[in-house]
Structure formats: structure tokens, C-alpha cells
Amino acid sequence: MLRGALAASVTPLRDGGAELDDDAFGPLVDFFVASGLDGIMALGTSGEGILLSPVERRRAADLFLQASDRRLQVAVQCGAQTTADTMTLAAHAAEVGADAVVVIGPPYFPLDEQAQYAHFFAAAVACAPLPFYVYEFASTSGYAVAPAVLQRLREDAPNVAGLKVSDTPWAAFERYLLPGFDVFVGPEALIHQGLEGGAVGAVSALASAFPEEVASVVRQPTPAGAAHLAELRSFVERFPRQAALKRLLGLRGVPVREDVRAPLRGLTVAEREDLDAWRAGLPPV
Numbered sequence: 001m002l003r004g005a006l007a008a009s010v011t012p013l014r015d016g017g018a019e020l021d022d023d024a025f026g027p028l029v030d031f032f033v034a035s036g037l038d039g040i041m042a043l044g045t046s047g048e049g050i051l052l053s054p055v056e057r058r059r060a061a062d063l064f065l066q067a068s069d070r071r072l073q074v075a076v077q078c079g080a081q082t083t084a085d086t087m088t089l090a091a092h093a094a095e096v097g098a099d100a101v102v103v104i105g106p107p108y109f110p111l112d113e114q115a116q117y118a119h120f121f122a123a124a125v126a127c128a129p130l131p132f133y134v135y136e137f138a139s140t141s142g143y144a145v146a147p148a149v150l151q152r153l154r155e156d157a158p159n160v161a162g163l164k165v166s167d168t169p170w171a172a173f174e175r176y177l178l179p180g181f182d183v184f185v186g187p188e189a190l191i192h193q194g195l196e197g198g199a200v201g202a203v204s205a206l207a208s209a210f211p212e213e214v215a216s217v218v219r220q221p222t223p224a225g226a227a228h229l230a231e232l233r234s235f236v237e238r239f240p241r242q243a244a245l246k247r248l249l250g251l252r253g254v255p256v257r258e259d260v261r262a263p264l265r266g267l268t269v270a271e272r273e274d275l276d277a278w279r280a281g282l283p284p285v
Contacts, residue, residue, distance in 0.1 A: 001131055001161055001182060002073055002100050003200055004038030005218035007207035008186075010245050010256065011047040011060055017261040020060055024256050029067035031254045035211035038201070039073025040064065041102055041164070045140060046205040048242055049077050050107070051261040054085050058092050065097055075203075078127075079104035079135060083119050087126035094127040101127040102164055104135035110143045117149045124157040131161040136176055137186065138167055147178060154180060164203045165194075188214065189230035192221040205241065206233045209248035212285050235278060243267050244275055251279050 009032070012024030032040060042064045043049030043057055052060065061076045068074050076098045078089035083106075090101045103123045105111060111119065124132040134153070138144040144167070153160045165176045166186030173190055177183055177197045185194035185202040194202070195218070207214035210232055217225035236244050243266045249256045258266050267275065 001200075002039060002075055002133070002184070003182075004073075005036075005201060005207060005211075005215040006039040006041050006073065006075065006184070006203045007032055007037055007211055007214070008044045008046045008203050008205040009040040009042055009064070010208050010242060010249070011043060011049070011052070012246075012256050013048075013259040013261060014257055015259070017259040017264070020056060020063070021257060021259070022063060024254075025060075025063040026067045027255050028249070029064065029072065031249070031252070032211055033068075033071045036215045037072065037207060037211045038215070039075065039099070040068075041075045041077055041203045044077040044102070044104075044135070044203075045137070045166075046208060046242060046245060047077065048261050048264065050080070051264070054080070054089060057089055061089075061093055061098065062096055073099045075100040075102050075133065077102045077104065077135060078123065079106065081106050081108070083122050086119070086123045090123045090127040090132075094130040098130065100131040100133055100161070102133045102135050104137055105141040105143065105145060107141050113146045113149050116145055117152055120145075120149070120153055120160075121157055124153065124160050128157070128159045130159060132157065132159045133161055133182075133184070134163050136163050136165045136167060138172070140166070144172075147175060150176075150178060150181065162200070187230075188217075188233050189226055191217055191229065192223050192226040195221045204229075205245065206236065208245045209236070209252070210285075239267060239271050239275055240265050244271075247272065247275055248279060251276065252285075
């Protein structure tokens with residue numbers, strides 16, 4: 001089972017975001033290992049997974065796993081627009097040795113409880129017995145996964161292990177701290193409260209660029225630590241997030257390009273200068 005501090009990793013791209021940057025996966029994973037993270041979640045929101053083709057997503061999962069070589073836990077986010085694609089990606093993740101599968105609900109259509117259950121159940125079965133986690137992020141998927149659906153999934157699919165919850169504020173988050181579910185905190189500002197409430201770790205977008213800071217707060221959670229992470233995240237969110245995280249990695253010497261997949265956009269010259277100046281003013285890691 002997953003535990004600890006995981007980065008919601010960016011996905012290295014090149015050629016203006018048109019292609020995977022195969023050569024950058026190794027250095028990126030080496031950086032995460034050296035930083036003390038426990039693992040990564042590949043191909044989530046920060047990883048642009050929903051924008052990549054199924055073929056690219058399988059290739060990216062392979063590259064992350066090869067680079068990790070069991071030095072990190074690797075969870076693969078396999079949520080796609082259709083149940084069929086989600087099942088194919090989940091089965092592939094299990095076949096190539098991922099530590100877990102994570103699935104966000106398909107965006108656009110507001111699925112009711114019956115449709116939610118059928119979709120997640122099919123995905124869990126496709127990767128069984130690999131641990132399966134639902135990715136709850138209502139503002140991104142367009143709807144919340146009903147707790148009743150989660151309880152039914154837990155009863156019917158033995159490999160359903162838990163959730164990554166990215167909802168805010170705390171009132172929206174805490175209802176997913178359900179008995180028998182391993183919960184990972186998405187919003188860095190809620191890491192302290194979440195762990196105090198029974199969560200087992202965090203899956204953090206900020207950890208792509210600030211892994212040491214996130215790992216430290218997960219291991220020794222305090223209100224001040226969570227507030228510091230919230231301040232960092234708030235500044236990053238002033239920019240196109242995926243491009244900003246990649247730029248910040250580059251500033252730390254990790255050979256990840258700023259390229260993102262359209263319709264996401266890169267940084268403007270002014271944004272790049274602003275981000276660089278802010279990063280230069282932070283205390284050294």
C-alpha cells in the first residue's frame with residue numbers, strides 16, 4: 001500500500017509539448033529519490049495525463065517505472081474519458097509493475113451514483129489485485145464522488161484501498177476520511193489537518209518542484225509547515241501551473257523543459273522573469 005509523501009509529478013515533454021521527452025524521465029526521478037520523497041503519482045492533473053493519448057500514457061508509465069527501478073513507489077493515474085480506455089490503462093499499469101492505480105472520474109458528463117460505481121468498479125477489476133485509489137477532485141471532474149459509492153466499491157472490489165482527495169475547503173475534504181480507506185491529501189494547506197484526521201500521506205503537485213519541503217511537512221506535520229506550503233502553492237498558481245512547475249525544476253538543474261501539451265500554455269517572458277525572481281529570493285533548500 002502507498003504511504004508517505006508523493007509528488008504529483010509533471011510529465012517531461014518536448015517539441016512544444018507534442019512528444020514525450022524520454023531522456024528527461026531518469027533525471028526527474030533521480031531528483032525525487034535524492035529529495036527524500038516516498039513516491040510519485042504519474043499522469044495526474046499536474047502530469048497532463050488526460051491530454052495524452054493512451055499510447056503516450058502507457059509509454060510514460062513505462063518510463064517512470066523504468067527510471068524508478070523500485071526506488072520509489074509509483075502510482076499511475078489511469079482515469080480517461082471512457083471506461084474502456086480507463087480499463088486498458090489500469091490493466092497496463094498492473095502488467096508493468098506499478099505500485100497502485102489511481103483513477104479520477106471522467107470529466108464533462110456529471111455521472112450519477114450508478115454510473116460512478118460502474119466506472120470505478122470496472123477500473124478496479126481491470127487492475128486487480130493491484131491497490132486501487134479513487135481520485136476525488138470535484139472542481140476538475142465536475143462532480144463529487146458520492147461516499148456511498150466508495151463504500152459500495154470497498155465491499156465489492158477487494159483491491160479498493162483508498163482515495164486521493166484534492167477538494168477544498170476542509171469541510172469538503174473531511175467527509176472523505178472514511179473508515180477503512182487510506183486517504184492522501186492533495187491540497188498542501190490541508191496536510192496537517194488531513195494527517196491529524198487519519199490520512200496516511202499526501203500526493204502533492206508542489207512536490208514536483210519543492211519535494212524536500214513537502215516531505216518534511218508530511219513527516220512532521222504542523223500548522224506552520226502546512227501554511228508555508230500553502231504560500232508556495234499560492235504563488236505557483238499565479239502562473240500556468242504545469243509550465244511553472246517545469247520551469248522551477250529547470251532552475252534546480254533538472255533537465256525538464258517547460259513544454260506543455262496544448263491547450264495548456266507556456267509562460268510568457270514576463271511570467272518567466274517574475275517566477276525566476278521569486279525563486280531566487282527563497283531560502284536555499
